[in-house]
Amino acid sequence: xxxxxxxxxxxxxxxxxxxxxxxxxxxxxxxxxxxxxxxxxxxxxxxxxxxxxxxxxxxxxxxxxxxxxxxxxxxxxxxxxxxxxxxxxxxxxxxxxxxxxxxxxxxxxxxxxxxxxxxxxxxxxxxxxxxxxxxxxxxxxxxxxxxxxxxxxxxxxxxxxxxxxxxxxxxxxxxxxxxxxxxxxxxxxxxxxxxxxxxxxxxxxxxxxxxxxxxxxxxxxxxxxxxxxxxxxxxxxxxxxxxxxxxxxxxxxxxxxxxxxxxx
Numbered sequence: 001x002x003x004x005x006x007x008x009x010x011x012x013x014x015x016x017x018x019x020x021x022x023x024x025x026x027x028x029x030x031x032x033x034x035x036x037x038x039x040x041x042x043x044x045x046x047x048x049x050x051x052x053x054x055x056x057x058x059x060x061x062x063x064x065x066x067x068x069x070x071x072x073x074x075x076x077x078x079x080x081x082x083x084x085x086x087x088x089x090x091x092x093x094x095x096x097x098x099x100x101x102x103x104x105x106x107x108x109x110x111x112x113x114x115x116x117x118x119x120x121x122x123x124x125x126x127x128x129x130x131x132x133x134x135x136x137x138x139x140x141x142x143x144x145x146x147x148x149x150x151x152x153x154x155x156x157x158x159x160x161x162x163x164x165x166x167x168x169x170x171x172x173x174x175x176x177x178x179x180x181x182x183x184x185x186x187x188x189x190x191x192x193x194x195x196x197x198x199x200x201x202x203x204x205x206x207x208x209x210x211x212x213x214x215x216x217x218x219x220x221x222x223x224x225x226x227x228x229x230x231x232x233x234x235x236x237x238x239x240x241x242x243x244x245x246x247x248x249x250x251x252x253x254x255x256x257x258x259x260x261x262x263x264x
Contacts, residue, residue, distance in 0.1 A: 055124025070143030088159035098126025168204035189220035
């Protein structure tokens with residue numbers, strides 16, 4: 001007597017993604033500015049490393065609501081982006097995995113943070129943190145911060161700019177790729193309101209010295225420190241895991257706090 005067995009359904013594997021098919025069709029674009037703007041030396045390297053399931057889910061669900069591709073094709077209305085025309089907005093250039101950004105947003109809900117990076121896992125992680133913690137004052141921008149500043153933001157639009165632990169480009173032949181240069185400061189100043197704070201931090205001492213030199217020489221900024229030197233870490237900048245690891249290794253972190261001068 002044969003036993004009547006119900007065959008087990010066979011699940012076909014998901015079809016492979018086409019070579020040029022985007023990883024997240026409604027999410028961050030690989031190169032949002034494309035060929036619309038001139039090619040130049042970039043201060044970052046796009047990274048499409050492994051995205052976890054949670055990060056991917058956040059990108060698919062939340063990018064249409066809280067994400068922004070920097071394409072350089074239109075002027076950005078920050079009041080509309082954040083849903084509050086009176087909300088002061090700071091631009092954070094480079095946020096890693098977004099933990100510190102989320103902490104700052106939670107501690108200061110009265111300030112909007114436009115967080116700019118090209119690291120897809122970090123973008124997804126920050127979106128997930130914002131959702132879980134109810135952070136309605138965070139928006140994530142994907143692409144080149146220079147194009148964002150130059151093409152998409154109005155004059156005096158920003159209440160501040162934060163640049164924490166940018167790539168130091170330690171080799172001498174790569175120093176021209178460093179973000180904090182006179183040309184960047186001149187552009188940034190035009191998009192910052194008078195009195196707005198430019199806050200930089202780095203654990204690479206030669207870069208810290210260069211930052212202090214170019215910021216001190218800039219006619220658009222003034223040092224908040226009476227002695228003209230580095231600043232102590234302000235309470236609003238969290239101690240990140242990356243920074244803690246560096247401190248354990250004996251690294252010295254330098255903060256620089258400069259204000260945008262009022263136009264004369």
